[in-house]
Amino acid sequence: MSFSPQSRVWVYQSNRKFSPSEEIAILDKLSSFTSQWKAHGNELLASAEIKYGFFIILTVDETQANVTGCSIDSSVRLMKEIEEEYQVDLFNRFNMAYKVAGEVIVNSKEDFETLVNIKQINSDTIVFNNMVQTLSELETKWEVPFKNSWHSTVFAHLL
Incomplete structure (x- = not known):
């Protein structure tokens, strides 16, 4: 299809x-x-x-x-x-997904913020932008480096 x-x-x-x-x-x-x-x-x-x-x-x-x-x-x-x-949560927008060594990890916003703060997540870490709205955006803007995502705006003060 x-x-x-x-x-x-x-x-x-x-x-x-x-x-x-x-x-x-x-x-x-x-x-x-x-x-x-x-x-x-x-x-x-x-x-x-x-x-x-x-x-x-x-x-x-x-x-x-x-x-x-x-x-x-x-x-x-x-x-x-x-x-x-x-028994899963599909609607919590405060769960953050990112990749480490090719593996997807999902954490709470608080844990994600801590990981950014201690530099376990950096500007090159791949994060997921689940707010994409079109197939084209899914292919080009869904998996992006932290520095190119909305995450960098929200958590910029920590980098």
């Missing part, structure tokens, strides 16, 4: 890594959802994936049909179900 670079994306970050069996079950649930996801009766060209075991990414190509408030609400309900079923 080919998606327009302007396709909308939503990134949900888990507070813990999914196990391989959880990932399979969640992907099944996501696949069932995206295959029947509609907006005012119109089928949405949508897909879902899990990256690095932490990130659920929903993509909708609006060249076929536009996403509506009701269709977004249905996807949020699905994420809430996944949260409850797997």
